[in-house]
Amino acid sequence: MYRYDEFDERLVRERVAQFASQIERRLDGSLSDDEFKPLRLKNGLYLQLHAYMLRIAVPYGTLNARQLRQLALIADRYDRGYGHFTTRQNLQFNWPKLKDVPAILELLADVEMHCIQTSGNCIRNTTADQFSGVAYDEIEDPRPVAELIRQWSTLHPEFDWLGRKFKIAVSGATHDRAVLRGHDVGVRLVRDEAGRLGYQILVGGGLGRTPMEGKLLREFLPREDLLAYLEAVLRTYNLEGRRDNKYKARIKILVHETGIEKFSAMVEDEFARIDGTKINADPEEQARIAAYFAPPAYEDLPDVSRALEDAQAQDEVLARFVEHNLFRHKRKGYAALTISLKPIGEAPGDASSEQMRLVADLAEKYSFGEIRVTHMQNLVLPHVKLDDVPAIYAALATQNLATPNVGLITDILCCPGLDYCALATARSIPLAQDLSKHFADTAKQKDIGELNIKMSGCINACGHHHVGHIGILGLEKKGQESYQITIGGDATEKFALGELLGPGLPAEHVPEALDKVVGVYLAQRQPGETFIEAYRRLGLAPFKAAFREVSDVVA
Amino acid sequence: MAAAKRPPLPVILLVNDLLDGEVLFAAKSGKGDDRGWTRDVREASVAHDDAAAQALETFGAQQVALQKVVDPYLVDVTLAEDGAPVPRHYREVLRTLGPSNRRDLGKQADLQS
Numbered sequence: 080m081y082r083y084d085e086f087d088e089r090l091v092r093e094r095v096a097q098f099a100s101q102i103e104r105r106l107d108g109s110l111s112d113d114e115f116k117p118l119r120l121k122n123g124l125y126l127q128l129h130a131y132m133l134r135i136a137v138p139y140g141t142l143n144a145r146q147l148r149q150l151a152l153i154a155d156r157y158d159r160g161y162g163h164f165t166t167r168q169n170l171q172f173n174w175p176k177l178k179d180v181p182a183i184l185e186l187l188a189d190v191e192m193h194c195i196q197t198s199g200n201c202i203r204n205t206t207a208d209q210f211s212g213v214a215y216d217e218i219e220d221p222r223p224v225a226e227l228i229r230q231w232s233t234l235h236p237e238f239d240w241l242g243r244k245f246k247i248a249v250s251g252a253t254h255d256r257a258v259l260r261g262h263d264v265g266v267r268l269v270r271d272e273a274g275r276l277g278y279q280i281l282v283g284g285g286l287g288r289t290p291m292e293g294k295l296l297r298e299f300l301p302r303e304d305l306l307a308y309l310e311a312v313l314r315t316y317n318l319e320g321r322r323d324n325k326y327k328a329r330i331k332i333l334v335h336e337t338g339i340e341k342f343s344a345m346v347e348d349e350f351a352r353i354d355g356t357k358i359n360a361d362p363e364e365q366a367r368i369a370a371y372f373a374p375p376a377y378e379d380l381p382d383v384s385r386a387l388e389d390a391q392a393q394d395e396v397l398a399r400f401v402e403h404n405l406f407r408h409k410r411k412g413y414a415a416l417t418i419s420l421k422p423i424g425e426a427p428g429d430a431s432s433e434q435m436r437l438v439a440d441l442a443e444k445y446s447f448g449e450i451r452v453t454h455m456q457n458l459v460l461p462h463v464k465l466d467d468v469p470a471i472y473a474a475l476a477t478q479n480l481a482t483p484n485v486g487l488i489t490d491i492l493c494c495p496g497l498d499y500c501a502l503a504t505a506r507s508i509p510l511a512q513d514l515s516k517h518f519a520d521t522a523k524q525k526d527i528g529e530l531n532i533k534m535s536g537c538i539n540a541c542g543h544h545h546v547g548h549i550g551i552l553g554l555e556k557k558g559q560e561s562y563q564i565t566i567g568g569d570a571t572e573k574f575a576l577g578e579l580l581g582p583g584l585p586a587e588h589v590p591e592a593l594d595k596v597v598g599v600y601l602a603q604r605q606p607g608e609t610f611i612e613a614y615r616r617l618g619l620a621p622f623k624a625a626f627r628e629v630s631d632v633v634a
Numbered sequence: 635m636a637a638a639k640r641p642p643l644p645v646i647l648l649v650n651d652l653l654d655g656e657v658l659f660a661a662k663s664g665k666g667d668d669r670g671w672t673r674d675v676r677e678a679s680v681a682h683d684d685a686a687a688q689a690l691e692t693f694g695a696q697q698v699a700l701q702k703v704v705d706p707y708l709v710d711v712t713l714a715e716d717g718a719p720v721p722r723h724y725r726e727v728l729r730t731l732g733p734s735n736r737r738d739l740g741k742q743a744d745l746q747s
Contacts, residue, residue, distance in 0.1 A: 106652070108701050126704065128729050129740050131655035159739055174739075176654035426735050497725060498733035506728075508735045560724065 080141050080449065081226050081371045083191045090234070091188045094195055098122045099181035121201060121239075123194030124180060127501045133172045133180065134197040135187060139207035139225035139249065140168030140452040144439040147450055149190040151432035151439070157183050162435070163495060164420060164428045166543055167246070168206045168452040169197055173499055201239055202232035202313070205247045208256040209453040212372060213415050213461045215407040218268050219276060221251030223369040224305065227360055228266070231306050238313050242320045243328035245313070246285075253572075258454060260284045260293040260574035261546060263330045264312060269299065277301050282312060282342070283334030286540035290576050291331045294339045296346065302365075304350075307358045311350035319345070375447040375462060380412025384465035399521060400472050400483040412465055416446075418458040418475060419482040419490060423519045426508045427493040428456030434478045445471055454543075455492050455531075457485065488530040488597075489515045492543055496536025496553060497560075503536035505553025505560040510534065510586045517590040527597055530610040533568070546570035548611045549593065550577040562589050566596060566622050567614045578619050580626040588633050595625040640687055641710035646678040646719050647690040648729060649703035657729050657741070658703060660690050669693050671703070674745050675730040676718040680711065 083091070098118070105115040123134040135150070142150075150170060154162050157179045158172045165171055175183060187193055196203055205228045212220040228247055232238070238245075248257040251268040259265030265281035278300040284293025300308050316330045319337070334342050360368075391398040406415040418438060421427050430438075438458055442450045445467045446460035453459060463471060475481040484490045491514060494500070496507030511534055518524060533547025537554075544550030550565035562584050565577030584592055597610075599621050604613045614622070647660035649671070658671040659678035672678060681687040687708060694706030709726045711719035721727050732740015 106701055112698070112704055126650055126655060128725075129655075129657060129732055174655075178653050497728060498735055503725075506734060508733075512735060558723070 080143060080222075081138070081368065087191070088188075091191075091193045091195070094122075094193065094234075095181060095184040095188055098184065102177060102181065117199060120199035121196055122180075122184075123197035124175075124177075125198060125501075127173070127499055128497070129499070130174045131177060131180075132499070133175045133183065133194060134165070135170045135172070135192060135194050136197050136204045137168050137170060137192075137452050138229050139205055139211070139222055140209055140454075141211075141222065142450040142452065144443040144448045144450070146190045146192055147435050147439040147442070149186060149192070151435035153183055153186055154432040154435070161429055161431045163426075164430065164452050164456045164458070166454050166456065166492065166494070166541060167204055168209075168454055169204055170452070171495075173495075195233060198244075200241045200243050202235065202241070202245045202247065205229055205232065205249060206257055206262075206454060207249045208252055209417075209451045209459050210256065210406055210415050210461065211251060211451075212374065213408050213410070213413075214252050214256075215409050216254050217252045217409060218270060219251045220372055221249045221266070221268055222372045223365065224251075224266060224268070224278075225249045226368050226371070227306065227365070228309065231309070231358075235313075238317060241313075241317055242322045243325070245316070245330065247309075255570075255572040255574075256454075258543070258546065258570045260572075261286055261290075261543070261570060262293060264309065265293050266305075271299050275301075278305060280308065280312075283331040283339070284574075285329055285331040286543060286545050287329075288326060288538045288540075289332070290540065290545040291335060292574050292576070293331075294334060296339070296343055303359055303362075304355060306360060307353045307355040308346075308350055310358055311346050311353055315342070315345050315349050374410075375449075377410050377413065377462070378464070380410075380464060380466070382411045384412065384468075387465045387468050390469040394469075396481075396483060396521075397469060397472055399525065400481060401468065402525075403483045403487060404485045405468070406459075408462070410462075413462055414465055414468065416460045416463045416468065416471060417453065417485045418460065418480050419484050420457050420480075421484060421490050421515065422479045422482045423484075423489060424512050424516045425479070427491050427511050427515075430458070431478075434480055437474065437478045437480065441471055441474055455490065457490070483521070484524060486529050486531070487524045488518045488527050488532060489524060490531070491515060492531065492533040492547065494535050494542035496534075496542075500536060500541075502539055503553070504538075504555050505536050505562070507534045507536035507542060507551075507553050510551065510553070510562065510589060513586070514590060514593065517593075527601070528609055530597070531570075532593075543570065544568070545576045546574070547577060548614070549596065551589065554583055556583050560586060562586060564589070564592060564596075564626070566619065567611070569611060580619075580623055581630045582634065584630060584633055588629055592626055592629040595629055596622050599625045640684075641708055643684075643687065643710070644680050644682045644713070644719070645687050645690070645708040645710050646675070646680055646721075647694050647706055648709050648726070649694060649697070649706045652701060652704055660693055671697075673741065675720075675741075676716075678719050680713070680719050681708075 125132040248262040267279040280297040281293035282296040451459035493511040497503035534551040535542035535544040546568040568577030569575040661672040731742040
């Protein structure tokens with residue numbers, strides 16, 4: 080993975096010193112809170128319901144064991160012994176003190192990590208497919224591109240004060256695991272008819288209070304033009320985007336109000352004016368970056384691991400773990416292993432410092448020291464030998480990290496909600512815990528199959544509820560928490576926004592409402608059909624009718 | 635100057651401590667204007683009339699100017715049997731307690747009665 084050179088190291092250390100100075104000046108009054116707030120946000124520091132919250136960048140979701148151990152140390156020394164992995168592949172600490180933040184940032188800098196631009200009106204962490212570099216369906220590893228974008232977007236002097244936040248996602252595979260169509264810009268590696276590699280650029284996707292699907296901006300962009308083209312997109316947005324209304328300030332609104340044809344023409348105009356030689360990374364630089372992502376020293380192994388097959392035959396739970404938590408690797412005899420941070424009844428996406436240390440140890444021993452964070456708030460060991468899976472599984476089980484539920488109904492994506500977040504309108508975690516327990520039965524989970532529940536505690540949709548197969552949105556109704564349920568969302572290349580099933584329900588009625596919805600699927604599915612496929616075939620009506628059986632009684 | 639729109643009485647005043655981020659409440663005063671902050675809502679000063687509510691807001695603004703706290707605002711409460719103020723809205727109740735899924739964290743754990 081990418082290692083800092085002396086410029087990166089100096090930049091991050093200078094940033095720490097700068098922020099430490101800004102904190103001092105805030106405390107002595109020379110900076111007002113209005114002046115300080117945008118500065119602290121651009122260092123990832125929020126003020127939430129109970130405490131500060133610090134969001135640490137995990138560039139395109141990639142960590143090494145040393146970094147994960149340092150996060151565990153920070154959790155123990157400066158926080159409450161745990162962290163939360165987010166839907167943008169970052170890590171959040173919920174209890175840091177402002178006076179401790181400079182020390183935390185120094186510890187992060189010691190392991191080549193930082194919190195730069197994880198909040199604020201700037202370009203945020205560029206996210207990527209969690210199986211980058213290893214997926215069987217990969218065209219090319221997108222991480223060098225993600226790293227290039229990261230360097231270009233960090234402290235970019237022209238784009239440091241955008242009208243609003245800006246989020247970019249990158250994918251190098253045929254299947255979209257990075258929610259490209261839900262981002263401000265999506266970058267998809269493609270080949271043209273001649274087999275040359277380039278990028279398909281999507282623009283104007285976003286969730287939140289006005290969800291929109293990203294539109295095709297450029298069918299094929301030659302590789303060498305990427306940064307100049309992104310510059311053109313950002314400049315157009317920066318100049319033309321609205322600044323009169325915070326809720327109309329994202330690029331999706333600009334694209335929607337301008338129209339994609341006109342917007343595209345504006346971008347191409349700007350792109351034509353840009354001197355690419357001044358901005359684009361030259362081939363040596365691209366090669367230098369790509370070298371950091373060279374594949375590790377894989378062994379030549381057979382397709383099938385006798386050891387794993389034998390172990391599975393004797394352990395049913397291991398067999399389910401293999402079935403649900405392993406992802407097909409491009410290299411024979413290997414797998415990408417997803418560690419579920421959704422143990423039954425626990426807060427989704429949270430990891431204790433002990434759990435982090437165990438994952439770090441396993442990464443070192445079994446995965447070339449590498450870990451990934453997924454946007455579904457799980458972790459991945461990206462290169463494990465099939466032979467090693469039983470040992471890894473046994474070790475994970477000692478820390479409640481071996482739940483065999485990846486992609487199943489209890490693999491719930493859930494924002495922190497009103498238990499932590501100052502923006503929330505309702506709690507989300509307790510309902511996620513209840514649903515997890517409600518659907519815990521492993522045979523039932525297997526029968527239901529692939530079903531993503533995604534939950535947000537407010538309309539800002541950090542929990543991606545719009546693109547959940549089942550989406551749950553927590554609001555307030557008559558002074559009580561009330562949960563609206565949507566159906567049919569999809570975050571993949573088959574992008575779709577969910578449809579509302581009916582009026583909001585109190586939390587205690589949501590499990591039975593989901594029973595009804597799942598019941599329609601189980602009763603009417605065709606052989607081999609997943610929940611979302613059945614929904615597309617059957618339409619909203621039967622699900623809505625089943626939902627009404629609950630909502631009519633509650634009303 | 636005319637009061638900004640306030641929540642209904644009685645009210646308490648909430649802030650975040652600047653240095654450590656914890657939620658604080660304007661405390662019951664000793665004598666006169668000698669106020670302070672408390673981490674425990676049971677010790678919060680309750681304003682039963684407009685003048686007292688204004689006094690809370692003034693105190694909050696002074697403390698903001700002294701770089702002690704941020705984001706002061708009034709919260710409407712009811713009074714429990716023992717006289718302790720309980721916020722009316724569930725969001726503000728959570729701020730007096732901590733995360734509902736982790737009873738071992740926040741005020742609910744730190745301030746056992």
